[in-house]
Amino acid sequence: MTPAKLLITYDISEEVSNEYRQFILEKFLPKAQEMGLVIVGVWYTAYGEGPERHTELVTQDEDTMWQILHSPEWKELEEELKKYVISFGRKVVPYRQGFQL
Numbered sequence: 001m002t003p004a005k006l007l008i009t010y011d012i013s014e015e016v017s018n019e020y021r022q023f024i025l026e027k028f029l030p031k032a033q034e035m036g037l038v039i040v041g042v043w044y045t046a047y048g049e050g051p052e053r054h055t056e057l058v059t060q061d062e063d064t065m066w067q068i069l070h071s072p073e074w075k076e077l078e079e080e081l082k083k084y085v086i087s088f089g090r091k092v093v094p095y096r097q098g099f100q101l
Helices: 014-035 062-069 072-082
Strands: 004-012 038-044 053-059 085-094
Touching: 004 014, 004 062, 014 038, 014 072, 053 062, 062 085, 072 085
Parallel strands: none
Antiparallel strands: 004 053, 004 085, 038 053
């Protein structure tokens, strides 16, 4: 079994930045962990090009990742996240240690 990594990138909408922080800390991250995703990295772009946030979550294998991503719970969680962000991007890649694009 090869672990799979979910890469989520986006910019935070300034109008709802406080609500975004509350959602991420109180709902998104705890629920993602509850579903079986392990948070291995969260990056913030302070200077230069690229998305403002880059989050990496891992599962034990690609099948588990796709089961989570196709679940109603994940779809609801992702749709709620999209209310607070712009330029949302998501992709699944084979796990490799460290920062991945």
